[in-house]
Amino acid sequence: MAQAQVPVTVLTGYLGAGKTTLLNRILSEQHGKKYAVIVNEFGELGVDNDLVVNADEEVFEMNNGCICCTVRGDLIRIIEGLMKRKEKFDGILVETTGLADPGPVAQTFFTDDDVKAATRLDAIVTVVDAKHFLGQLEQGSEALQQIAFADVIVLNKLDLVDATDLAKVEAKIKAINPYARVHKTEKSKVELDAILDKGAFDLNRILVFEPDFLEHGHDHNHEEEVKSLSITSDRAVDPDKFQKWMGALLQIKGGDIFRSKGILAIDGAPKRYVYQGVHMMMDAGWGTPWKKDEKRASKLVFIGRDLDGDNLKRGFEDCLK
């Protein structure tokens, strides 16, 4: 039975940031749409929906020698079970625990064939508590990872901070991940079209989602442990060399590269080559054709830990014609 893949939105964020409030807002405002909600067993607040599945976040390492290939087996099982139901869903919302690393959730949608056939990861939405965010960064790597992985950031509890503190929080978020869309809110009050149906993992929409994606980027956050980095070039890319370089890079550094995206001007190809990945897992294909008089340029973006900008730049330059 051929049916459209159900979009999955992952809601992440530190304890008390307002994830459940956002979840309940989506459910109460999306009239006429049906959602399956997967929440963690230790949720703080009740969720008001017909179908709420309690998940115990069961992360396991794939038995393929790749240490960063961790996935959520409970999600695989739950999605398989949901597909047995008669009623179909307009979407699935997954709420993670406050201390969850978003990596395994995201990788589940790259790894499992049954999950890929039934669903598509739409976006990772991170809710941030503006008042406590800077303190949470000190407490461990979770708050940092949740920002680094985000496609959309809901910067919440604005009523609890003054302008100076807010500016600090915003600067910090930008320093870690300037590619996520930030929406400033109180009580998780955000327009739903800002967080749903974003197609953030859709290769065809990488450009739509980030209109400034091809603008010249610069690496200006040397002091951050987790940061983003972009590399651009106007020269054509040799596809074989690129594949070899990227393969080796992810093999060695995949654990530290949280997200990567790219648009490549392949030598002699009429279309853009687009890819995006989570840790070592990658999805790639041909995008829209280059227009006749369009300047062909390539751009790669990495978000990760301890990224060596000079080394990455040199590596990419070796792949150019």
Place this chain on the structure above:
Amino acid sequence: MKLDLGNPAWVTTLPATRAVASDAPVAACAFSSNGATVGFGLGDGQVRLLSADVKQPASAVAEPVHKGAVLSLIGDPAGDGFVSSGDDGRLLRLALDGSATEIANQKGKWIDKLAAHRATGAVAASVGKMALVVDKAGEIKEFGPHPSTVAGLDFSKDGGRIAAAHYGGVTVWSIGAVTLPPKPLRWTGSHVALKWSTDGKFIATGTQENDIHVWRVAQSTDMRMQGYPAKVKSLSWSADARWLYTSSQPVFTAWPFAGKGPEGKPPLQFGEEGAGLITVVAAHPTAEYVAGGYDSGELQVGDIKTRRSAVLKMSDDSSITCLAWSPEGTHLAAGTDDGKMLLIDLRR
């Protein structure tokens, strides 16, 4: 029971089939222990019961017994009815009039795997990280917690032990009066299906990495079989325990377990190449036959002695989700993800 798959007349004569349709996916199917009734568990919470006699009028008893989807259904080993489980956290004993008695209720959890042991009348069920065993008298014992949610469950041949599959391998529990410490059988990764061999000597699992893993229970030694293009979610041991049939290939695939076992040997593959991959495989309960349902909806029956197969149902773009043989092996039941329920009488 004899299936004459080599005889063109047998192959081209359509078997007596009863087909019933629903608009909900069929999640599970099973025969009652006496073979008189077939049950189908559906994605809308209903269980449909039909007489196994295809000449009888199709008076289906349909009761919405579960609030969400039925996740598993087995013939009640302690009676002529059925035992069902669902994503509403209920484990139910179903009588033939459709009435249900609650065995367990674990609100908020899913009960998704069931196993039955005919001789002792016991039922095993997975509830999250725990395995429950319900004996003939209705007494419930709990085993676990396991390192993760239990994804496969089966009884030993004598019914004295159960094996539960989870992350990192399998745990074997003795469930009788004498309780021995649980025995771990380890292999890294997520194990998603489990079947104990019909002679009790081997436990086989399907893994997340598209492999199957088999342990010799007495020795705790293990082996790994690779080369599948998809996860092997369906495993079935032949009645004589000489073969382990596996899903996820376009033809019947059987690993040889007679004599020294399958180490260093390729699996036996036979039959007509079907449309797509086999999703469910079910060995005949007494003879050398095997049924295979495909992701294309095709249904075949094969004979490992003659290595022939015959198509019982053509592909139609709905996946076969479940298969069950009647206890004598005279009837075959199948369900699909678009709600088709089939009952085939294979006696000609």
